[in-house]
Amino acid sequence: MKTVFVTYAGDSSTRFDRQYYVEKHLPLVTAAWGPHGMQSIAAFFPAGTGEGMIAVCVCEFRDDDAITASLHAPETKAVMEDVPRFTDAKPRQLQATSLTA
Numbered sequence: 001m002k003t004v005f006v007t008y009a010g011d012s013s014t015r016f017d018r019q020y021y022v023e024k025h026l027p028l029v030t031a032a033w034g035p036h037g038m039q040s041i042a043a044f045f046p047a048g049t050g051e052g053m054i055a056v057c058v059c060e061f062r063d064d065d066a067i068t069a070s071l072h073a074p075e076t077k078a079v080m081e082d083v084p085r086f087t088d089a090k091p092r093q094l095q096a097t098s099l100t101a
Helices: 018-036 064-071 076-085
Strands: 003-009 038-044 052-061 092-095
Touching: 003 064, 018 038, 018 052, 018 064, 018 076, 052 064
Parallel strands: none
Antiparallel strands: 003 052, 003 092, 038 052
């Protein structure tokens, strides 16, 4: 399994509609990427003053090929076009790496 984190940073003036994100955007992502190997998705909203990290999405994929297929799928355009509907923050994608002892 491979993990991709999508993070959103901002401050107290950054618009982020959590309800839209959870109720509309995440189901859109699931519909777009699920058929290509995304196995789960979860959103987290760090507590704090509103400065720094305001949201984190954790996407679990079957493998690297599933990540590539999802990101290059035609449906990804709709996912990216949906971002301005809930935030003015720019999403950043980070892929977790495996650590072995």
